[in-house]
Amino acid sequence: MSRLVAACRRESVDRPPVWIMRQAGRFLPEYRATRARAGSFLALCRTPELAAEVTLQPVTRFGFDAAIIFSDILLPLAPMGVEFAFPDEGGPRVERALAGPADWARLAPPVDGRGTAFVAEAIALVRAKLAPEVAMIGFCGAPWTLASYLVEGGTSRDHAAVRAAMASHPDEFRALLDVLADAMAAYLRQQVAAGAGVVQVFDSWAMALSAKSYGDVVVPALVRLLRQLDDLGVPRIVYASGGHLVPALAGLPCEAVSVDWRTDLTEAAAGLAGKAVQGNLDPAVLLAPPEAVRAATRAMLDRAPANGYVANLGHGILPATPLESVAAFLDVIRGAR
């Protein structure tokens, strides 16, 4: 069993497993080389051999305890009728924002997995090349975060349009989240069938909501998604941003919660009693000199629970991160008991 699976199940491990959100990405020179060969971000995602190649790169270089399939949370929306673009700057853009209920009603549940078969193929390629002790992580976006992209038409600074849509059309908005939950559950099942042994659901924009709104509107859709994975027996990790949502996440049917750098690991572990905790070094700290990285990593480990802990950042690694920062981060974690 991989260290990651053991830690998600809160079994004892020789040291905390470690991987990094967005570990296959622009901070790696070998990624940039493959990305240039692919021609575009979408071509890279949709060519299984290339996606598998970049997925393996950080594991080869750094010996992470897990590979996470290289993809983007918007890709499974394409078979649902959503068109999007990934410009080189400024984040993804949804071509026609789904502003209100009439647009939401047009969102088509995916009929089968053909529209995301390239992800399954890439996972199978990676799994075949990974050492058995390295975990393979599949992932998807959480319904709320996907809804934000759909309603805002892209990455939003304040998420005001999606919050307004939720306030204006509460029933239809819940129905939208349910459609997204079912589609993402099917997508994760496809990834597990292809070889993913752990899944992570990314609620990257969770922080835009109060704990009450999150609990009332978003959590039911997350539960709906996660429950559809019950029979698979793979650990489910939910990433949610924001330092105030731990109580809202405590009841989720998942094995682990990934918290951001705003959250105290000890308090999170206490609040999530029974779940493993993943995180949560501030990715901006990796832009500081190695000694600062080491000190901050040690401080993180001091707050981490003894069992049920996965070392990671509190958000995706920044493209400008120096390689030696990652090495410093890993040195401290691998020296930990």
Add this chain to the structure above:
Amino acid sequence: MSRLVAACRRESVDRPPVWIMRQAGRFLPEYRATRARAGSFLALCRTPELAAEVTLQPVTRFGFDAAIIFSDILLPLAPMGVEFAFPDEGGPRVERALAGPADWARLAPPVDGRGTAFVAEAIALVRAKLAPEVAMIGFCGAPWTLASYLVEGGTSRDHAAVRAAMASHPDEFRALLDVLADAMAAYLRQQVAAGAGVVQVFDSWAMALSAKSYGDVVVPALVRLLRQLDDLGVPRIVYASGGHLVPALAGLPCEAVSVDWRTDLTEAAAGLAGKAVQGNLDPAVLLAPPEAVRAATRAMLDRAPANGYVANLGHGILPATPLESVAAFLDVIRGAR
């Protein structure tokens, strides 16, 4: 005594005082008319007669319990040697970002109040025209939020550069915050001398930090700022975004804390025992139909403490807000006991 001052002192009031962050702004047609006459945002801020005019507009139209001087938190940085621009789209831009310690050391403490005299003049003009029961609010940016603008060079989505700067140069960063704290204390004293009876410190980007970083690095600078107002006897309100920082704010020498829409008012009042609470309707809710605004405002009041409460939004009003949403919000609050 104004309702606002009484509520900040947790004295009993006939109903909660109410004002709205950014109430003088683009959602008002009369503001847009004056703004067009002024020619530019900075000309509007720096012409006392025009700044006074737009400051009074929302009070005239809606009968708010307070006027807040029309200005921007970056303006008092000009006499410190910082150049900035306010393009029509995309938020303010600092012309030469102050990326690190060498730049920070060049920041010049303001010698006297001449560089911000236009704000004092505008406050005096407004105060002379306001009814005595309407409070006059002066304001400034908090050291952390100002530092974010300086280091990032403008509005940032993730504040990664300023977090990295803090991690890389902790001692110099604290010194930067102290310089900003002293300058802002002098600036608020100038505003009170001109007629402001309440002051608010805006820590709009507080949410980017963990409670620990905020408490360790930012709170000492906020305390330094607020302590320099001790002798003035005016209520001090601190606005801090983020739903996880109430414990870090509990010890501040201020009379009230303004919380964002992520924060539960009852929990905030309990956590801030001894301080008044201001807030916190989600400004995005004002983009929904009036009935949704009324329901959300009632839900907000249900969570508000009986004494020591100031009704407001949880963040600045959005430019697209319909006037009838503000009317619906006010109706519910004015009907409250």
